[in-house]
Amino acid sequence: MPLNIDILQILLHMLNFVILAGGLTLLLFNPVRKFIEKRQKQFEAREAENRENAQKNENDRIEYERKLAEFENEAEEMRQRLEQEAADTAKEYIDSAKAEADAIIAKAEADAEKRKEQILDSAQTEIGELVISAAQKLLADTATPERTQDLYDAFIEQASAGARKKADRNGQQAQGGGK
Amino acid sequence: MVVWITLIVGLLAAVIAVGLALGRGESESIREVMRDLVLHDRNKIRFFGLQVNPAVISAYTVTGVLLFAALLIRIFAVPRFKTVPGKFQAVLEKAVDFFGGMAEERASRWVTFVSAYIFSAGAYIFFSTLFELFGLQAISTGNKSVTLPAPLADINGALAMGIMSFAVILGAGLFSNGPKGALRVLKDFSLPISMSFRLYGALLSGLLVSELVYHYIALSFVLPVIVGVLFTLLHAIIQTYVLTVLVSIFYGEAVEPFKKSDKKRSKKNRKNESEGVKE
Numbered sequence: 490m491p492l493n494i495d496i497l498q499i500l501l502h503m504l505n506f507v508i509l510a511g512g513l514t515l516l517l518f519n520p521v522r523k524f525i526e527k528r529q530k531q532f533e534a535r536e537a538e539n540r541e542n543a544q545k546n547e548n549d550r551i552e553y554e555r556k557l558a559e560f561e562n563e564a565e566e567m568r569q570r571l572e573q574e575a576a577d578t579a580k581e582y583i584d585s586a587k588a589e590a591d592a593i594i595a596k597a598e599a600d601a602e603k604r605k606e607q608i609l610d611s612a613q614t615e616i617g618e619l620v621i622s623a624a625q626k627l628l629a630d631t632a633t634p635e636r637t638q639d640l641y642d643a644f645i646e647q648a649s650a651g652a653r654k655k656a657d658r659n660g661q662q663a664q665g666g667g668k
Numbered sequence: 669m670v671v672w673i674t675l676i677v678g679l680l681a682a683v684i685a686v687g688l689a690l691g692r693g694e695s696e697s698i699r700e701v702m703r704d705l706v707l708h709d710r711n712k713i714r715f716f717g718l719q720v721n722p723a724v725i726s727a728y729t730v731t732g733v734l735l736f737a738a739l740l741i742r743i744f745a746v747p748r749f750k751t752v753p754g755k756f757q758a759v760l761e762k763a764v765d766f767f768g769g770m771a772e773e774r775a776s777r778w779v780t781f782v783s784a785y786i787f788s789a790g791a792y793i794f795f796s797t798l799f800e801l802f803g804l805q806a807i808s809t810g811n812k813s814v815t816l817p818a819p820l821a822d823i824n825g826a827l828a829m830g831i832m833s834f835a836v837i838l839g840a841g842l843f844s845n846g847p848k849g850a851l852r853v854l855k856d857f858s859l860p861i862s863m864s865f866r867l868y869g870a871l872l873s874g875l876l877v878s879e880l881v882y883h884y885i886a887l888s889f890v891l892p893v894i895v896g897v898l899f900t901l902l903h904a905i906i907q908t909y910v911l912t913v914l915v916s917i918f919y920g921e922a923v924e925p926f927k928k929s930d931k932k933r934s935k936k937n938r939k940n941e942s943e944g945v946k947e
Contacts, residue, residue: 503828509730
């Protein structure tokens, strides 16, 4: 044949290549390809896991932020409530203290007034006693039987004059009524 | 330093002078060498009772070495693979991923099968092309020492690769789309020939140039390093890439689901496009 083409040798070359292709496929190509595929699957699984973890982390972050916001709101509400309560309590204390103070002041004023009255009463009594004592003393010093007689006489005279005036007036009224 | 360089230059000059004066002492002329490299009709090697070209021995040697290496890797390296790969593991994974990705990108069915096929074909073309760099010798039936060439520098090896690739594509078309799919593949009847002769021509040209260079002792210094790299390493990479890409492309086309309206639609599209161009 031209170019020394030999069917037998072509077949020998084919046989050689078939042996080589089969051997390389079994010994090298398939194991390496399987290893690559296995690793690829591992990476994909890991990637999926990472995506899942990232999603979970994102959800956790959102949940955390939501809870944080809730806590902040709650804390703010609590703070405001406590402030209000503190203010109310303080107001109550102040009002109570003021009322107590007013009561104390009122009581003190009442006590003072009462005391004043007592003092005044006591003073009046003492003054009266002093006046009586002074009068007694004065009378004791100035009263004589003649003077006492004169005083009685003057008193009877004045009393008689008064009785007469009253009788006159009654008589005039009776005459006026008869007319 | 000067003495050292002078010594080297002197020795080189002596070697070249003696070589030119005496010749290589070979019985074969360059014409015979070239003819044998192209046709392989003289130096045959006995192989299990058959007389075969040296490329067959090269092919089985490469296969043996590759399978042995694969076995060692399977036993000692693969079980120790780590999630974060080392350098060697990264190279293996890159190779598998490269050919697997090439198939996945273009083929829609039986991707694992075609990935394994182009991985094996790529490994075979690459390492069998590099094989000629080692210059292993074998004894021919005429008791001559023959340098084992790259297996694909033999037309029979290249044809075997082209025919098998075509058979894979044809089979995929047949199983995927039935006889119509097979017919669609058969339209490209030149595919196995182009694949085979592309490989054969590329590798043979490199081999011939290398042989020309090695044949003359005056050219056997420094130049073979450059020529060897150019015509062997680059060929190995380029031809590996070309054949695997071609197989994956044609395979992808063959397994693509066959639509009845494809032809009509393509005609309609062509008509629309031509009208658009006229406008």
